[in-house]
Amino acid sequence: MANEPLVVIDNLHKSFGHVEVIKGVSLAVSKGEVACIIGPSGSGKSTLIRCVNALVPFERGSIKVLGIEVNDPKLDKLKLRKHVGMVFQQYNLFPHRTALQNVMMAPIQVLKRPKQAVEAEAYALLRKVRLEGKEHAYPGELSGGQQQRVAIARSLAMKPDLMLFDEVTAALDPETVGEVLLTIRQLAEEGMTCILVTHEMGFAREVANEIYFTDQGVIVEHGPPAQFFSAPRDPRTQAFLSQIL
Amino acid sequence: MSAKFPVILPLNATLRRPPGGLPTLRLAPWHGLILAAIILFSAAAAEAATGAATRASVLVVLARWSPLLWRGFGLNILISFLSMAIGTVLGAFLGLGLIAVTAPVRSVSWAITQFFRNAPWLVLLFFMIFLLPFHMHVGGLSISLPGWLKAVVGLALPVMANVAEIVRGGVRSIHPGQWEAAESLGFTRRQQLWLIILPQSVKRMLPPWMNLYAILTTSTTLASIVGVDEVVTLAGQVLAAEGSRPGLLAPIYAYVLLMFFAYTYPIAWATQRLERRYQVRI
Numbered sequence: 101m102a103n104e105p106l107v108v109i110d111n112l113h114k115s116f117g118h119v120e121v122i123k124g125v126s127l128a129v130s131k132g133e134v135a136c137i138i139g140p141s142g143s144g145k146s147t148l149i150r151c152v153n154a155l156v157p158f159e160r161g162s163i164k165v166l167g168i169e170v171n172d173p174k175l176d177k178l179k180l181r182k183h184v185g186m187v188f189q190q191y192n193l194f195p196h197r198t199a200l201q202n203v204m205m206a207p208i209q210v211l212k213r214p215k216q217a218v219e220a221e222a223y224a225l226l227r228k229v230r231l232e233g234k235e236h237a238y239p240g241e242l243s244g245g246q247q248q249r250v251a252i253a254r255s256l257a258m259k260p261d262l263m264l265f266d267e268v269t270a271a272l273d274p275e276t277v278g279e280v281l282l283t284i285r286q287l288a289e290e291g292m293t294c295i296l297v298t299h300e301m302g303f304a305r306e307v308a309n310e311i312y313f314t315d316q317g318v319i320v321e322h323g324p325p326a327q328f329f330s331a332p333r334d335p336r337t338q339a340f341l342s343q344i345l
Numbered sequence: 346m347s348a349k350f351p352v353i354l355p356l357n358a359t360l361r362r363p364p365g366g367l368p369t370l371r372l373a374p375w376h377g378l379i380l381a382a383i384i385l386f387s388a389a390a391a392e393a394a395t396g397a398a399t400r401a402s403v404l405v406v407l408a409r410w411s412p413l414l415w416r417g418f419g420l421n422i423l424i425s426f427l428s429m430a431i432g433t434v435l436g437a438f439l440g441l442g443l444i445a446v447t448a449p450v451r452s453v454s455w456a457i458t459q460f461f462r463n464a465p466w467l468v469l470l471f472f473m474i475f476l477l478p479f480h481m482h483v484g485g486l487s488i489s490l491p492g493w494l495k496a497v498v499g500l501a502l503p504v505m506a507n508v509a510e511i512v513r514g515g516v517r518s519i520h521p522g523q524w525e526a527a528e529s530l531g532f533t534r535r536q537q538l539w540l541i542i543l544p545q546s547v548k549r550m551l552p553p554w555m556n557l558y559a560i561l562t563t564s565t566t567l568a569s570i571v572g573v574d575e576v577v578t579l580a581g582q583v584l585a586a587e588g589s590r591p592g593l594l595a596p597i598y599a600y601v602l603l604m605f606f607a608y609t610y611p612i613a614w615a616t617q618r619l620e621r622r623y624q625v626r627i
Contacts, residue, residue: 153529155525155528155529177528177531178531178533181528181529181530181531182531184529185529186526186529188522188525188526190520190522192520192522192523192525192526193526194523194526194527194541194545195545196544196545205530205540206530206531206532209532209536209540210530210531210532210536211531251526254530255530258530258531
């Protein structure tokens with residue numbers, strides 16, 4: 101069970117106009133595994149995980165999430181998105197709804213579940229991301245780190261099998277980065293399958309099972325964090341790491 | 346307070362431009378004072394020139410015709426209300442057409458919007474006056490269409506097109522991340538629009554919509570050209586009834602202007618207040 105692949109990306113190609121940003125990426129993420137994608141800006145990291153939940157269409161290749169082929173014109177996007185949660189760099193909370201309502205909206209409107217049950221779960225989820233007492237605050241009244249944790253709770257409310265994190269700490273103040281990372285680490289320890297795009301090397305090293313280094317639309321190198329950080333093989337990886345670490 | 350930072354100024358300027366693209370009506374209290382001054386000064390000048398002994402003074406004339414003029418102004422307000430209501434309902438649908446996913450719906454809506462937005466209001470008014478019959482027979486029912494009702498239809502058309510643009514602009518002003526977040530949570534396109542995008546954009550649409558209403562109100566005077574008995578038509582008739590005294594021209598029209606000012610200034614004021622409020626809370 102532990103090594104059953106939950107996400108399989110095979111030879112993915114994606115272009116914006118004439119610019120090919122992903123040039124044949126293949127990777128597999130097993131159930132319960134945490135994969136971190138790192139690399140310089142513009143290397144196609146964000147686009148890669150946006151392809152996974154069909155936020156952006158791609159031309160060639162295949163992505164299978166729990167056996168659902170994403171590159172299928174007849175794809176049932178709703179079915180896919182019930183399995184895949186996504187957290188964004190800019191939180192993207194709905195500013196006209198309270199934290200609690202943000203968490204409750206999708207299960208009620210999309211999954212058509214009864215309000216009472218959803219409300220109880222939403223309170224529990226906000227407690228889990230340590231936002232007890234902030235249930236009725238509007239996003240504008242919360243700090244960046246708090247908003248991002250509401251966004252995580254909002255995704256979890258859909259009970260996804262896979263969580264995608266797109267540079268979720270990049271827009272945060274340094275002092276609130278820690279609280280968001282703590283929440284993600286907690287999720288990883290509970291066995292949630294995660295794909296993270298991140299610039300937090302220290303965090304990637306601690307939490308990831310596998311690190312993927314992308315540059316110019318290809319995966320240059322990948323491996324378990326210990327090996328990746330201590331003995332990078334590719335010169336591009338070495339150059340990147342020497343700049344960052 | 347942002348005025349001290351030159352970098353912020355251009356952003357401020359772009360935010361102030363209403364999404365509808367119409368010029369904003371920016372009235373200030375001193376505009377009203379000027380109008381009142383024109384009435385008094387021209388009245389005094391007229392008295393001095395003619396020697397008021399034989400004829401009624403200008404202010405007396407104004408007072409005498411006031412009930413009639415205000416009744417005419419009431420028709421202007423009625424026309425503005427009805428065309429705004431019709432134009433807003435039609436324009437809301439047209440605006441949703443402008444952001445439709447289906448390309449044909451989008452292009453048809455775009456063509457309609459562009460046509461009515463760029464046609465002169467007066468020309469549309471003429472078209473409606475001459476195209477619509479005076480009597481319509483629906484089933485056994487005979488409905489008469491007086492001129493002012495035709496004017497309502499004629500003015501509703503450009504309002505519709507401008508409201509459509511306001512709706513489109515309001516929706517476009519919402520950060521694309523909101524669509525993405527809603528989409529990744531599994532909301533359908535319709536749910537995304539009605540539950541997440543529109544509730545946020547409606548309050549951004551309000552100021553340009555109110556501005557459009559103020560402009561429409563002043564434009565109802567165009568109906569005088571096609572023979573509707575609204576305030577400007579009546580002002581002309583009052584002048585004629587008073588023997589077309591040249592001295593009366595300025596005070597009477599200034600009086601009409603003052604009526605419009607008294608009505609549209611509070612709207613313009615409230616619009617600016619709202620704009621400022623929503624500008625801070627992005």
